[in-house]
Amino acid sequence: MSTFKVLALYDFDGEPGSSEMSIKAEEILTITRTDVGEGWWEGLNSKGQSGLFPQAYVQRMKESPPAMPAPVYNQELDDNKQKSTEEEADWDDEWDNDDTYSEIGQGTNNRARESVYANEPNQNYVHGSNSNNTADIHVDNKGGTVSKKSLNRFSNYVKSGLESYMLGTLNQPTHGKKIHVYRDEQCLAVWEPLSNPYTVQVTSPKKATKMGGLKSFIAYSLTPSFSNIEVSRRYKHFDWLHDRMCDKFNIVAVPPLPDKQISGRYEEQFIEHRRVQLQEFVNYVCRHPVLSQCEVWYHFLTCTDEKQWKQGKRQAEKDPFVGANFCMSLESPEKELLQSDKDKIDDNLNYIVKMDQNVKKLMQTCQDQWNKCSNMYKREFHRIGESFFALGSSLDLDGKIPSEVATEVQQLGTVYMQIGRLYEDQARDHWQALSDKLYIYKGITSSIPDVLHLQKSSETKKRDCEKTIQNPLQLNDIRKRGDCLTYAVFAELNHFQMEKNTDLRLSMKTLLVDQIKFYKNIVGQLEDTLSRFN
8 A cells, every 4th residue: 555644643652562653742654554453553653663553643644646637537447446445344344334243143052162271462461472462461561551442442531522511511311220329438439339230151252154154253152140141242242342331431440351363363272361351351340330230231241133233233322421421320419529529539540550550560470470480480390300300310320120219310300390381281370360350450540540530621621611601500500510420430439449459359369379279289299209219
């Protein structure tokens, strides 16, 4: 394709060790590829460095075309252009057209399970490869880095709906039940607790095809506990759902999805690891008092009819109460918030930024340990074992009848080589499980600052209105709407704190239990070998 120039609108920090490239606002870039997919373009900066960056973060620069002669009509050229346009439309339709129902529907209960193992080269998977683009937990220790899955959230923040919400230009929603936010003296606000908690199991990933085998995909089975009816969903359907949630709930920290991977999508280890990551996403949504009750989520979990799927899909995409306007669906306390209450937002922001940095740091440690278990630890114990085994083999004078001491030393070498394999087969998976949990919280801590900035923007808007609007009744309504949004933000912060405390405590406990079993296994093998020397 021909290249063209673009102007960077926003800063973007690419993830270290990946194919992403950091860009700065006002920087001029040369686009070399627009067919990367998922809203990503490839280009060159002024230093000649190449990499990927979000399409939404740049704007094409207008170029004055040279004078050209009047075109001569060419039927063949016109046909080719029409064909090209149709192909581009097909690509655009890949994510959001109604034809995606070919993979929607009730699943079967006899789907074959794939191998249970983890080996996905995405940003939270620790991998033994030396290639950074397909390996490792890609962790950025800089605060506020925008990841692939936060692109929509950033765009939603720009188009947050805050203006229309604060000014009350939309009518109140006429359908759907109100979501209650309750006053709490300790944490200021809490979401209404779930009255009927439920779970959803993500199981049985299976490769399927359509269009006579021309297209293939992986479908995952989801079974909600409230219905026990299994439905089949592709990753692209999860991606659509995630976009809808981010559009509607920009005062809620929506958990991240695993990245979409282009190469190696159908490897068994990748498929199973993605299932584990999707299960983490689903678990967090099921426990959230707002996300777990929203219409688009229920539609995603329960729809098995093609016509109903299309209707629900269109309804979700045309929902007017998105962004800050979602707060019109809330019932918040009447008590006016004090400025001292609102000042706590800054404390929460500092806390979240620090936690975000340390979550990424621990993920980097998980990566380091995974790599060491797969390579260095395994290699070192194998080398120790080989040395002992070689010594044992040389202890016999004639080499025909092994002596007792030779056999014992060889056994010691064998045990050390087995320990090396244990590090590769067991210990590295302990770090992978912790990494998968941290990935959810890395995505959440990266998005909460946007939620807090939205609240601060609402306060700024309120102060602007106080300077320009004379009607006291209208000003009172604006203050109430601002307080409603602030109550919701504090309720979300409280939910995050409770989830984080429970989730991370359980993850650390699981890691300790697994590590203790692992090292007890090693001690047992060494003690058994020691008894042979007696």
